[in-house]
């Protein structure tokens with residue numbers, strides 16, 4: 018077990034800089050998920066921690082020691098690859114024992130350690146098989162088995178579930194979580210799937226184009242996205258983001274680019290000259306006579322809820338309701354929102370505006 | 384998948400016919416002739432059964448040419464495989480700016496073997512050759528590259544290796560490109576050093592390509608002719624006389640077509656046995672459970 022410290026880490030391929038001064042602190046035993054769209058540099062960062070990729074600038078510390086120039090095998094980490102990277106001409110047992118064999122541990126110890134890991138991951142019956150004789154889920158499990166055999170200080174996962182079907186993915190998510198609770202080893206886990214990040218992480222690092230957008234707990238990111246990127250990326254269906262500005266005469270009214278008015282649940286004190294983006298999560302809409310009138314375009318029932326695609330003067334929005342509302346395409350519906358479901362972002366910088374800057378006392382005449 | 388239908392075999396007929404005419408017929412004819420005492424140009428042909436074979440096997444010259452072939456074939460294929468593989472690994476690591484480099488390395492393979500051999504001869508020929516002239520200029524007395532029995536073998540081996548190393552390099556390099564990079568990463572993390580990665584990860588992954596190149600090259604090397612013909616003509620004496628050179632001597636110098644045919648059949652059998660053995664051994668080593 019160990020902490021991982023990434024300090025001002027930079028990665029460049031030639032002139033092209035793909036990671037810009039990354040700072041992340043991973044506590045001992047923490048499960049940290051790096052999430053971001055494909056190409057944002059997650060794998061590169063993970064490979065830098067593993068030692069498979071040079072660190073152009075900055076430092077990476079594992080267990081308090083700088084590892085920049087250490088060989089991967091001396092970093093005491095284990096990695097699970099997206100392709101699983103199982104050695105194709107070795108049996109499951111040989112795959113799992115490979116690192117021990119390289120360390121020249123004695124045969125008895127190898128057998129015993131492999132057997133124990135196999136038991137934890139329910140692989141005992143598969144030990145004599147070759148990778149190509151396994152299903153995707155079993156391969157995934159063997160890749161994890163190979164990692165835990167070594168009892169490393171840190172586990173690194175690079176999109177380990179993205180080659181599995183949806184059902185197995187959900188199941189393995191839980192399994193990896195419970196394995197982490199059992200072993201309590203520090204984990205750095207890379208995924209492009211924000212649901213995976215939300216459900217698995219103690220702490221999420223949202224990355225975009227080689228920069229960190231925000232670091233925080235899953236709920237923290239969900240409730241207080243620091244900027245437009247995080248707001249749009251975390252959550253499914255994603256947050257509605259509508260451009261406009263505050264009305265000059267009425268602090269309860271937000272005017273969209275198309276001149277439509279959205280009725281706010283509370284007065285908001287932001288300079289009407291400032292270009293804004295208002296953010297509302299689909300589930301924070303509620304039917305209310307006081308609300309704004311939207312036109313229903315499409316209805317998508319998921320079973321547990323219904324998702325409604327709305328139109329407001331050409332601006333699209335999504336709402337999700339637990340109740341099975343009797344709505345039809347073409348209907349008009351008045352929707353309001355709760356006060357704490359409201360987010361404001363500066364349109365220029367994309368940054369979140371903190372509520373204590375714009376909320377003011379509800380005036381008594383209202 | 385196309386379901387097998389009656390009548391589809393008609394479509395095989397043209398290619399099968401062609402194969403029969405250009406491949407099987409000459410082969411069958413050679414086998415047939417090998418049972419006759421027959422000289423090119425003479426009108427009588429006597430059936431002598433296995434006479435040609437018995438004669439060949441009891442002659443020292445066959446055995447000598449056989450060993451010469453083995454030495455030259457394994458020597459040159461071994462050399463070009465090791466060097467070609469090393470170069471393939473080298474440019475695999477270089478990755479960038481490798482293209483021009485590979486083109487240069489490929490040069491000897493682009494020219495026809497006869498021209499390449501002439502080129503080498505021009506370097507190696509005694510006293511006036513490029514190599515000798517250089518060495519003599521440095522006051523070093525060079526050995527007779529093509530006239531000394533041992534040096535002649537070495538020269539032939541080097542010449543063949545020079546011509547065919549680029550081919551092996553390209554095939555193995557292409558195979559390396561299909562290797563899943565994360566396997567190497569995983570092995571590095573697992574603590575394998577460069578040698579162990581080569582042995583446990585890279586070579587097993589390349590086995591099909593290795594079988595292909597080694598087999599094709601060995602097959603070729605056993606029929607090794609043009610380079611030797613140009614460089615030494617089989618000499619000095621019979622120092623570089625391979626089976627094919629000997630066959631050529633028998634058939635086109637001594638005009639003993641029956642005996643030459645018998646030698647051709649023997650060569651075919653030997654090459655087939657060697658290739659099957661190599662294929663089996665290589666497969667057995669690395670493809671367990673496949």
Ligand SMILES: Nc1ncnc2c1ncn2[C@@H]1O[C@H](COP(=O)(O)OP(=O)(O)O)[C@@H](O)[C@H]1O
Pocket residue numbers: 030035053054055056057058059060061062
């Ligand atoms: N070997 C390389 N040479 C040049 N650019 C690379 C190399 N590897 C990755 N990149 C670039 O670095 C960026 C981040 O890649 P990667 O870390 O794989 O993204 P992710 O894992 O988040 O999808 C991408 O823009 C990619 O094109």
Ligand SMILES: [Mg+2]
Pocket residue numbers: 056059060061176
């Ligand atoms: Mg990636």
